[in-house]
Amino acid sequence: MASSYWLEDGHTELRFRALAGRPDVVVIGGGVTGCACALALARGGLSVRLHEARRVASGASGRNGGFALRGGAAPYDVARSDLGVERAKRLWGLSERFIDRLEELAGDAFRRTGSLRLAADEAERDALLAERDALAADRFAVEWVETLEPPLADHFFGAICHPRDGSIHPARWVRRLAVLAAGEGVELREESRVESLSELEASEVVIATDGYTRGLLPALDAAVRPTRGQVVATEPLSTRLFDRPHYARGGYDYWQQTPDGRLVIGGWRDASLETEYTSEEATTPVIQSRIESFLRDVLRVRAPVTHRWAGIFGMTADRLPLAGRVPGREGLWVACGYSGHGNVLGLACGELVAASILGEPADELEVFDPGRALG
Numbered sequence: 147m148a149s150s151y152w153l154e155d156g157h158t159e160l161r162f163r164a165l166a167g168r169p170d171v172v173v174i175g176g177g178v179t180g181c182a183c184a185l186a187l188a189r190g191g192l193s194v195r196l197h198e199a200r201r202v203a204s205g206a207s208g209r210n211g212g213f214a215l216r217g218g219a220a221p222y223d224v225a226r227s228d229l230g231v232e233r234a235k236r237l238w239g240l241s242e243r244f245i246d247r248l249e250e251l252a253g254d255a256f257r258r259t260g261s262l263r264l265a266a267d268e269a270e271r272d273a274l275l276a277e278r279d280a281l282a283a284d285r286f287a288v289e290w291v292e293t294l295e296p297p298l299a300d301h302f303f304g305a306i307c308h309p310r311d312g313s314i315h316p317a318r319w320v321r322r323l324a325v326l327a328a329g330e331g332v333e334l335r336e337e338s339r340v341e342s343l344s345e346l347e348a349s350e351v352v353i354a355t356d357g358y359t360r361g362l363l364p365a366l367d368a369a370v371r372p373t374r375g376q377v378v379a380t381e382p383l384s385t386r387l388f389d390r391p392h393y394a395r396g397g398y399d400y401w402q403q404t405p406d407g408r409l410v411i412g413g414w415r416d417a418s419l420e421t422e423y424t425s426e427e428a429t430t431p432v433i434q435s436r437i438e439s440f441l442r443d444v445l446r447v448r449a450p451v452t453h454r455w456a457g458i459f460g461m462t463a464d465r466l467p468l469a470g471r472v473p474g475r476e477g478l479w480v481a482c483g484y485s486g487h488g489n490v491l492g493l494a495c496g497e498l499v500a501a502s503i504l505g506e507p508a509d510e511l512e513v514f515d516p517g518r519a520l521g
């Protein structure tokens with residue numbers, strides 16, 4: 147019960163070769179970021195060892211809502227005013243490209259469904275319409291849904307549809323990435339926690355530990371705040387209520403129906419914001435009862451809850467990831483702090499950091515420059 151539904155997916159035994167001698171690169175963390183980075187580095191010809199404290203995908207990558215969304219944690223119109231039009235466009239374009247990349251690599255762990263963000267009140271409706279207008283002005287595909295079906299019609303005031311978004315089975319996807327990485331010669335050391343950077347023998351080290359980052363680099367611990375998200379899954383429903391991921395209240399609440407009919411629903415962190423800034427991977431009655439009330443009273447779902455779990459993600463002050471070279475530390479790289487929006491950006495940042503290490507730095511990394519928080 148207190149485990150992620152996604153992590154029950156048949157565990158693939160990871161077969162890999164142990165490296166003889168010192169690797170070119172050590173990657174710390176076996177989630178989407180670390181596995182994507184390791185795979186890209188190995189494909190680029192470097193020898194790579196990846197250390198994962200538990201099993202591949204045991205962190206946020208195997209515990210999340212399964213939404214593959216474009217963009218960052220902020221809505222597009224907000225990103226435009228925070229970052230400027232050109233940088234926001236570049237970030238959204240990057241994320242769309244990496245949803246395509248995810249589709250290419252993930253097989254049946256990805257479905258191109260689109261996503262629906264609902265307006266919970268008139269103010270959110272106005273905000274979503276502003277986002278719709280900004281996306282359309284910059285020629286990103288977007289649709290407005292005015293008429294919702296029951297039971298949503300009784301509670302929400304229209305929705306913005308992002309047609310190129312998708313749904314993933316996150317644990318299956320990340321294990322698939324790990325299998326690809328192992329096939330390219332990456333040494334995948336599970337149950338292998340790195341206690342200190344000084345124990346590592348490699349000229350390049352990548353920290354890919356998102357909200358689980360602790361004790362490796364004090365500046366990173368200060369810049370990335372561990373934040374808990376809680377989720378439940380139900381028994382399969384007899385009817386299909388939702389054909390794509392739905393989210394509401396600025397992304398605080400989210401749910402989707404899996405291909406086998408279960409409802410996976412999470413969020414309501416704002417019911418107890420301060421206690422949810424924690425690295426303790428535990429569910430709490432306050433948040434769980436909010437999720438369950440919504441399930442019963444709003445979505446009118448009666449199916450029993452079969453799984454309850456928590457995961458930790460890393461929040462940054464500006465809600466953008468920190469990805470790139472750590473200032474003042476030769477050979478040290480970081481990719482984390484996705485602020486709850488890392489399924490697509492984790493893949494992107496993992497691959498972009500790998501490209502930099504391989505001597506092909508992409509301009510797109512500039513917006514994630516860790517120097518803004520670690521400098």
Ligand SMILES: Cc1cc2nc3c(=O)[nH]c(=O)nc-3n(C[C@H](O)[C@H](O)[C@H](O)COP(=O)(O)OP(=O)(O)OC[C@H]3O[C@@H](n4cnc5c(N)ncnc54)[C@H](O)[C@@H]3O)c2cc1C
Pocket residue numbers: 174175176177178179180197198199200201202203204205206207208209210211212213214215338339340341354355356357358359360362374375376377412456457458459460481482484485486487488489490492
């Ligand atoms: C409840 C919840 C719901 C979410 N929903 C969504 C969503 O729907 N869409 C979305 O885009 N994002 C979502 N996110 C965010 C997303 O899951 C993360 O941003 C993403 O998975 C980060 O991947 P990662 O590989 O960077 O980190 P993780 O998957 O967290 O992996 C980090 C790994 O590092 C390991 N580690 C830590 N320290 C060490 C060490 N010292 N040595 C060795 N290994 C170590 C950990 O064990 C862990 O496995 C959600 C997050 C949570 C918690």
